[in-house]
C-alpha cells in the first residue's frame with residue numbers, strides 16, 4: 251500500500267482535504283497533473299510582473315479562509331472598498347460608507363439623486379443588512395425565495411443605474427451577465443464583500459494554495475496525470491498506486507471524465523494584463539454601467555495601485571477581463587480599447603504582459619441553490635468547488651467535508 255489515502259488533484263479542495271488527513275496522522279499522497287500546486291489559482295512572473303492565471307481576488311472574510319488560512323502571512327494588499335461605475339454622464343465611485351470614507355462624497359451625491367433605486371437595493375439585500383440578533387447567514391438565506399438573481403433583483407424593484415452597477419459588478423464576479431446564478435449565492439457573495447476587502451497576496455494568488463500545501467512536503471507529487479481511478483487504487487500511465495481510500499479532487503470536468511460523476515456546466519473568462527508607464531490613481535474595480543456597454547470587458551483595474559508588489563518599480567499593471575463563450579469576441583485590441591475607456595486613459599502605449607483564457611473557470615450555480623452536494627460517490631470521495639460553491643470558500647469547505655468523510659470511514 252502506497253498511502254492511507256490517495257488524493258487526485260492539488261487545487262485548494264484536494265490540498266485542504268490532504269492537510270486535514272495529514273494533520274490527523276494519516277499517510278496521504280497527492281497526485282497532481284500540473285507542474286505546481288494551486289489548480290485554478292496559479293501565478294506567473296513575467297518581466298518582473300506578477301500575473302495570476304485569470305484575474306481573481308481573495309476575500310479574507312470567507313469563513314473558511316478565516317479559519318484555516320494564515321492570512322497575515324500572505325501579506326494581503328486590499329482593493330478599494332467600492333466600485334468605479336462608468337455611466338453615460340461620467341465616472342462615479344460608489345463605496346462602502348464606513349470602509350471607504352474618501353468615496354463618501356461621491357457615493358452620497360450619486361445615491362441622494364436616486365432614493366428609489368437605493369431603497370430597492372436595500373430591499374434586495376435587506377436581510378443581510380439587518381439580520382436579526384442570533385440569526386445566522388444560512389438561516390437568513392434559507393428563508394429567501396430560491397430564484398435566479400435576475401428575478402430576485404426584479405422582485406425587489408432594483409432598476410436604473412443601480413441595477414446596471416449591480417449587474418455589471420456581478421458579471422465579473424459570477425462570470426455570467428444574464429442573471430442566471432441563484433439569487434441566494436449572489437447575496438452570499440454580497441455579504442462577504444460588505445465584510446471583507448477583496449485582496450491580493452504579496453507573492454500572488456498562488457501563495458494561498460502553496461501555504462495550504464507547505465506541511466505536505468513531498469507528499470504532493472507533481473506531473474502525475476491520473477487516467478484511471480478505482481475504490482482503492484489510481485493509475486497514471488504504467489504506474490499504479492494503492493491506498494485504503496481514494497479522493498477525486500479535480501475540477502468538475504476532470505471528475506466527470508475520470509469517474510463519470512454528474513457535474514455542473516462551467517463558465518469561462520479571459521484576462522489580458524498590460525504594462526503601463528502611467529496609470530490613474532484608482533484602486534477600484536471599474537465597470538461599464540452605461541446603457542450600452544462600449545466593449546467586451548466585465549471589469550478593468552490598475553492592479554498595481556491596489557497591489558504594488560504585482561509590478562516592478564516605475565511600471566503599472568493593468569488588467570481587463572471579459573466573458574468567454576459562443577458569440578463573444580475578446581480580441582486584444584477590443585479589450586485594450588475598453589480598458590482604456592473604463593479607466594479614462596489612452597491605452598495605446600500599453601504593452602501586453604500576458605493573456606489567460608480560462609474556459610472552465612467556475613461551475614454554473616443556478617437556482618435552486620444547493621451548496622452542499624454529496625462528497626461520497628459510491629466507494630469514492632469527491633471534492634472540489636463543483637460539490638459546493640464555485641469559490642475559494644467552496645473549494646476549501648468541500649475539501650474539509652471530504653476529509654471528514656474519509657476520517658469517518660477509516661475509523
Ligand SMILES: Cc1cc2nc3c(=O)[nH]c(=O)nc-3n(C[C@H](O)[C@H](O)[C@H](O)COP(=O)(O)OP(=O)(O)OC[C@H]3O[C@@H](n4cnc5c(N)ncnc54)[C@H](O)[C@@H]3O)c2cc1C
Nearest residue numbers: 259261262263283289290304306307476634635641642645
Ligand atoms: C479566472 C478565475 C477567477 C476566479 N475568481 C475568484 C474569486 O475572485 N474569488 C473566489 O472565491 N473564487 C474565484 N475563482 C474560483 C476559485 O479559484 C476556484 O473555485 C477554486 O480555486 C477551485 O479549486 P478546486 O480545488 O475545486 O479545483 P481546481 O483548482 O481546478 O483544482 C483541481 C486540480 O486537479 C488537477 N487535476 C485535474 N485532473 C487531474 C488528473 N486527471 N490527474 C491529476 N490531477 C488532475 C488540476 O490540475 C488541478 O490542480 C476564480 C477562478 C478562476 C479560474
